[in-house]
Amino acid sequence: MKENNINLLFVDDEEEFLNSMSRRLSKRGFNVITVNRGEKAVTLAKSTPFDIAMIDMKMPGIGGEETLKAIKEENKYLEAVILSGNRFVGDGFAPKDSAAFLYLQKPCELDKILEALNKAYQKTLLNRKA
Amino acid sequence: MGFNFDIDNTSSDKESIKKYFRELRTRLIIWLLAGFVVPYCALYAYFHLQYDYTLKKTSKLNLTVLAESQRNTVDLFLQERVVNLFNLFHCCEFRIFPSQEDMDAHLQNLRHVNSAFVDVGFLSSDGIHIGYAGPFPYLQDQDYSGENWFKTLMGQERNYYISNISTGFRDKLHFTIAIRMMIDNQFFIMRSTMGTDTFNPFMKSAEHGREVECSLINKEGLYQFVSPHRGTLLEMSDYVPEKTTGTGVDLVKKNGGATLVAYTWLTETPWALIVRQPLSIVHSGMEKARTIIISSFIIIIIIFVGLICFFTTWITAKIQAIVEKKNELLFQLQHSSKLASIGKLTAEVAHEINNPLSIITSTSGVIRDMLDPEIDMDFSGPKSIIAELETIDKAAFRAKNSTMYLLEIGHKHAPQLTLCNVNDILEEIMIGLKERQFQLDNIKVCRNYAPDIPEIMVDHDLITQVLLNLMNNAGDSIPGPGTITLATKHDDEYVHISITDTGAGMDSKQLKEIFNPFYTTKEKGKGTGLGLSLSVDILNAMNGKIDAQSIKGTGSSFTVSLPIIRKGEENEGKQH
Numbered sequence: 001m002k003e004n005n006i007n008l009l010f011v012d013d014e015e016e017f018l019n020s021m022s023r024r025l026s027k028r029g030f031n032v033i034t035v036n037r038g039e040k041a042v043t044l045a046k047s048t049p050f051d052i053a054m055i056d057m058k059m060p061g062i063g064g065e066e067t068l069k070a071i072k073e074e075n076k077y078l079e080a081v082i083l084s085g086n087r088f089v090g091d092g093f094a095p096k097d098s099a100a101f102l103y104l105q106k107p108c109e110l111d112k113i114l115e116a117l118n119k120a121y122q123k124t125l126l127n128r129k130a
Numbered sequence: 131m132g133f134n135f136d137i138d139n140t141s142s143d144k145e146s147i148k149k150y151f152r153e154l155r156t157r158l159i160i161w162l163l164a165g166f167v168v169p170y171c172a173l174y175a176y177f178h179l180q181y182d183y184t185l186k187k188t189s190k191l192n193l194t195v196l197a198e199s200q201r202n203t204v205d206l207f208l209q210e211r212v213v214n215l216f217n218l219f220h221c222c223e224f225r226i227f228p229s230q231e232d233m234d235a236h237l238q239n240l241r242h243v244n245s246a247f248v249d250v251g252f253l254s255s256d257g258i259h260i261g262y263a264g265p266f267p268y269l270q271d272q273d274y275s276g277e278n279w280f281k282t283l284m285g286q287e288r289n290y291y292i293s294n295i296s297t298g299f300r301d302k303l304h305f306t307i308a309i310r311m312m313i314d315n316q317f318f319i320m321r322s323t324m325g326t327d328t329f330n331p332f333m334k335s336a337e338h339g340r341e342v343e344c345s346l347i348n349k350e351g352l353y354q355f356v357s358p359h360r361g362t363l364l365e366m367s368d369y370v371p372e373k374t375t376g377t378g379v380d381l382v383k384k385n386g387g388a389t390l391v392a393y394t395w396l397t398e399t400p401w402a403l404i405v406r407q408p409l410s411i412v413h414s415g416m417e418k419a420r421t422i423i424i425s426s427f428i429i430i431i432i433i434f435v436g437l438i439c440f441f442t443t444w445i446t447a448k449i450q451a452i453v454e455k456k457n458e459l460l461f462q463l464q465h466s467s468k469l470a471s472i473g474k475l476t477a478e479v480a481h482e483i484n485n486p487l488s489i490i491t492s493t494s495g496v497i498r499d500m501l502d503p504e505i506d507m508d509f510s511g512p513k514s515i516i517a518e519l520e521t522i523d524k525a526a527f528r529a530k531n532s533t534m535y536l537l538e539i540g541h542k543h544a545p546q547l548t549l550c551n552v553n554d555i556l557e558e559i560m561i562g563l564k565e566r567q568f569q570l571d572n573i574k575v576c577r578n579y580a581p582d583i584p585e586i587m588v589d590h591d592l593i594t595q596v597l598l599n600l601m602n603n604a605g606d607s608i609p610g611p612g613t614i615t616l617a618t619k620h621d622d623e624y625v626h627i628s629i630t631d632t633g634a635g636m637d638s639k640q641l642k643e644i645f646n647p648f649y650t651t652k653e654k655g656k657g658t659g660l661g662l663s664l665s666v667d668i669l670n671a672m673n674g675k676i677d678a679q680s681i682k683g684t685g686s687s688f689t690v691s692l693p694i695i696r697k698g699e700e701n702e703g704k705q706h
Contacts (some may be wrong), residue, residue, distance in 0.1 A: 013570075014485050016521050027505050058481060058570050084487070086481035107488035108332040110495050 005031040006051065006121050011041040011058040011067060012083065013073075024110060030117070037066030045071040050078055052120045054113075057084035068099045077127040079120040083108070091116075136385050147457065158442045166434055174427055181423075182416070189412045190379045190390065193342075197392035197405040198377060200344055203332050206396040210308070212290045215309045215320050215532045218250070228252055233263035236320075236382055246328040248304060248306070253280075253319040264323075266300050272649050283308050283319065292399040294348045295326060295363055304365055305354070305547050320561060326363055329355045343406045346396075349374065354401055369393075381409070478567055481530040486525035493521045518570050526570040531562060553579045555594055564601055573608055578617035586625050587695040592668050596676075599661040600629045606652060607633025607686060624674075625694060630687040636680040644678060665690075 008030045012018045015036060019031045026053040033048065035041045039061050041053075051069060057064040068080050082100040091112065094100040100125055151490035159284075162296075218224060223235040233250060240247040249264020257275025274280045283291040293306040305328075306564070308321040333344045333355060346355040351370035353363050361367070369382055369391050377394040393402045410417075497518050499507040560575065568575050604614045612632040619626050636644065636651060643649040645662050669676050673693050680686035 014489060015484070016489045016525065017492055020489070020496045020518070020521070022490065023493050023507065024499055027499060027507055043281050060572055083488075085484040086477045106484040107491040109491070 003032045004053045005029060006072075007119070008033070008117065009041060009045065009048070009050040009053040009055075010070070011053065011064070012036065014056070021113075022066045025117075028114060032035060034083070038062035038064070038070075038130060041067050041076075042070040042079040045074045049116050050075060053075075053078060053080040054117065055080055055082050057082050058086070065098060065100070072099055077124050079123040079127065081113075081116045081120055144457075147450065147453055151453075153443055155446040158446065159439055162438045162442065163435060165436065167431060170431070170434075173421075177422065178420070180622070181419070185413070185416045189416075190392070193392040193405055193412070194377055194394070195408055196342065197394045197403055200405065200535045201394045201396055201403040204329065204346070204401075205396055205398050205404060207329075207332070208292055208396075208536060211244065211246070211307050211324070212292075212309060212398075214240055214247075215322055216311070216319055217646045219311050219313075226307075226318065228261040230261075230263065233261045240322060240537075246324050248325050250320070250596055251562060253321065255284075255317040255319070263605065269299060272299055279306055280307055282320070283310055283316065294352070294401075295354050298323075309399045326355070341408055341411045345404045345406075346401050347404060348402075349400045369404060369406075370543070371404075374400075405413065406433035419626075423487040429481070431676075478534050478563055482566065484565060485531045485533075489525035491523050493518050493525070496573050509616060517524050526646070541647065541651050546589055547695075548590055549585045550588050550590050550593065551585050551619055552593070552625055553583055554592065555597060556618070556627070559594060559601060560616075561600055564598070564605075568605060568614065571605060571608065572611040573605060574611075574613045576613055576615040580619045583618050583620055583625060585695055586692050588672055588674075588692055589650060592672070593690075593692070594691060596665045596668055597627065597629070600690070601666055603631065603688075604631035604686070607631050607635070609634065612685075624691040626689050626691050628687055628689040629686065632685040635682045635684050635686055641678060641680050645676075 004031060008025065010018060010022055010025070010032050010061075012021075012034075013036050018034045022034045026032045033044065033097050035044060035048070038059055038061075041055070042062075044078070047065060050071075053068065055064040055068055059067075062070070064082050064084075069084065071080075072078060079101040080099070081102045081104055082094060082098065083104050083106050087108045091108070092102065094103045101120045104113065104116055175273065215457060218236050218239065221236075221239060223232045223239075228236070233252065235251075237247065237250045240250055249262065249266065249269075251259050251264075251269065252261035252262050253274060257273055257280050259269055259272040259274060261269045279291055279293040283289075289311070290307065290309040293308070295303050295305045297303055298306070303326045304323040305326075306321055306323050308319055310317045310319050326442040343357055343360065344355075345357065345360065345367065347367045348354050348372065351359055351367045353367055354364050355366075356365070368384070369380070371378055371380070371393040373395075374396050377392070379390065379392045382389045382391050390407050390409055390412050391402070392405045395402050396511055449680060496507065497515055499505045500509040500515065500518075556577075556579070565575060603616070608614070608631055614632075615628075617628045617630070634651075640651055644651070645666050649663075666676060669692075671688065675691050677689045677691070678686065679689075
């Protein structure tokens, strides 16, 4: 399982979720960096070349979409999954006006999260090649 | 039910609308009828009276004119007879001591002129009947010196005299025309009697048609000429004019009905000519016109009353239908407003449940990873599992808080007054959901509660609804980071709860409108504009009130004031 680690930026204001999920993901081939605020994530993205990001939609301070837009300004190849606690749209591709690649509805099975993150990673790789 | 704002209760609403329009229709009809019928009646009455007055005056005048023309006829007739008698003095047969042949010739002359002459007599100045021709030969040599007519004729300046009707020296009623003539310084008198039927022809001529009836009376009121069906000659007239000269008209009311009576005094003899006409005949034309006018008046009134009733009913029914439709729409909108706020609530609650759930699933996943030998998760015995389980429990109870809150908000029951502490209500809302929600929106919440706030009798859920709505509004009005201040205080009568935000604020024009239904400052789809209007209804029902202050660009402050009703005063408060 320790193939080339994917650099994942994980942003969520729920500390417990951030903690447990990052522990699980780091055992599954991800190099997880966690932050609990969008602002911190943007600052961090300036110095760290992340492959993909997983961002909570609703957070104190700047929200998920805004955070992602700011990060993408630093790292234009980065693709992201947005986690949402109250979207009715369900899982799947993000709406057109969103900067994200995929949307996931909280709570979500680990397999789905892994699948989404891998898809996002593949997209990032494609972006870089193009 | 102490309150009447329950928007689901539309049947009583419909009843009250119906009642209102019934009353409106009745009032409209009454006022329209009063406005039209009263002036119309007044106008009609005025014209009717005028018409009546004029017609009565005219009919009196007509009768007077008729009486006067009859009198002129009678006067003329009498004058002619007097002249006939004077003529006898000048004819060839006249002698101071006439023979029977002379007298017969005189009578013949007279009767030739007018058949009304019954006989003719010639008297010397001492009143002895020295010549006579006629049906009563025994009157020859009769002494008339004691008779009234003789005395009057000899005593008066006028040289002729017309007597009242009497039997005189015969047993047949007649009246006498006597003239005196001075011959050789000595008076001679020529007299003639006329029958009582003398006046018949020309009196009757006036009578034909229109039931006009003529009669003659003397000074004493005795009939000198009368229709047989009214009375007999020399009987007292049932009408005697008060005046003894000139002309007049009177209305006589007797059991048989009213009669219009015109009288006029003759010039030749102190008799009065009386013309009677029953009032019903006099006014028959007027009655006919009056019947037409009254029936047309009634028809017009009926038409107008019908039109007014019809159009008022029609219009009010139209308006009622519109109002009912509007109310139905309002009800639907209130319902959709409720749905909208439920939608907002649902989204918030979903977020607040899904977040703990995601913590639970991810944390249980960590435990599973710990127990999976294939995954190299840090594992230091049961302790580390217990620590993860505690995280799970915490998240589960956090989710439970949200569902409890949801149940409480959605719980619908009849309004119930309970003793509540408004500080506690505010905290329940904050802890249940809002605090975290505000935190997510970068809104700081400041609490400024009065610690000694008295408990008040209110419906807990409805006040929660009002305050939650205000907090939602405050939150929505803050675009970026901001502050919401919750403050409570009280005076002798009211508990005041104020919710102040540092949001967009409103100008004075917006501020005036915010309590109106359907007014909203929020963008399309976000607000129905009914929240504050419903809040006003709820607070009114509890005798509370709501005030708003706002400065554009600085923020708004809403203050809810609720009356302090202590136990015991409760019933008073419920009556409202």
